[in-house]
Amino acid sequence: MIATKAVSHAGGALSARILGLSAGLLTAVVWVSSILFGLYILAFYGGALRAGQPEAWNETLPRLYEPETLAASIGIGAHFAAGGILLVLGPIQLLAPIRRLAPSVHRWMGRVYALCALIAGLGGLTFIAIRGTVGGLPMSIGFALYGALMALSAFQTARFGIARDLERHRAWAIRLFALAIGSWLYRMEYGFWTIITGGVGHTANFQGWFDVIMDFFFYVPNLLVAEAFIRAGRPRAGSSTRWLASGALLVAAGYLALATWFFSLHIWAPGILRFT
Numbered sequence: 001m002i003a004t005k006a007v008s009h010a011g012g013a014l015s016a017r018i019l020g021l022s023a024g025l026l027t028a029v030v031w032v033s034s035i036l037f038g039l040y041i042l043a044f045y046g047g048a049l050r051a052g053q054p055e056a057w058n059e060t061l062p063r064l065y066e067p068e069t070l071a072a073s074i075g076i077g078a079h080f081a082a083g084g085i086l087l088v089l090g091p092i093q094l095l096a097p098i099r100r101l102a103p104s105v106h107r108w109m110g111r112v113y114a115l116c117a118l119i120a121g122l123g124g125l126t127f128i129a130i131r132g133t134v135g136g137l138p139m140s141i142g143f144a145l146y147g148a149l150m151a152l153s154a155f156q157t158a159r160f161g162i163a164r165d166l167e168r169h170r171a172w173a174i175r176l177f178a179l180a181i182g183s184w185l186y187r188m189e190y191g192f193w194t195i196i197t198g199g200v201g202h203t204a205n206f207q208g209w210f211d212v213i214m215d216f217f218f219y220v221p222n223l224l225v226a227e228a229f230i231r232a233g234r235p236r237a238g239s240s241t242r243w244l245a246s247g248a249l250l251v252a253a254g255y256l257a258l259a260t261w262f263f264s265l266h267i268w269a270p271g272i273l274r275f276t
Helices: 002-050 054-059 070-093 096-101 103-131 137-162 166-180 182-197 209-217 220-232 239-274
Strands: none
Touching: 002 054, 002 070, 002 182, 002 239, 070 103, 070 166, 096 103, 103 137, 103 166, 137 166, 137 209, 166 182, 166 220, 182 209, 182 239, 209 220, 220 239
């Protein structure tokens, strides 16, 4: 009996350690990648405005900028600007040493982060309400749900932080970050799909079968991985839950590392240099 408990305890300690290492690896990859993408967003979209070429936005997705619907363009511009800040600040907010050694910095950055998430969500919803999306009703529904979840997660993160309910604050912060990286993953996933399949299921008006899947796929799996990580990190979580969560985190880290290398070389670096 004692030996069985000892083995069980050792297995639980090992699974917890592997979960921590997997989470650390994924955080490191996400940190590097999201900062690079955030800089690309700020440099490309902000640089296009500064250069008087807002129509360059349409190179990444059709109809982002149309001068006849200025309010929608302002909304999507706010979405991009706030999203870029989210990607730069998000990984810093996840660092335990910052939370432990500089709690005031964490709180102030958290307020900026939550505000930017709210602006990003509402900016996207404004764009959809005024102009809709190029992909029609499925894209409008998928993207509107994404924006609403961003706004909700930002509100809940701030709410539980103010209430000092740290467990729920942490859970909602993880969900918020999983959503914040959605626009970055959207571009990555489309890029890899085009390379691997030649763009099967994708049409110029973003209404093909693959486009409809992508209207939701760029953020729903992120939330599932985030939820697995949240549950695995709880004290009462079993070893099997931790092992499964670790596997998911390692697969995500490998995918993102490969994607970061490819997109940095072929898209982000050229985009940053274009308007700088």
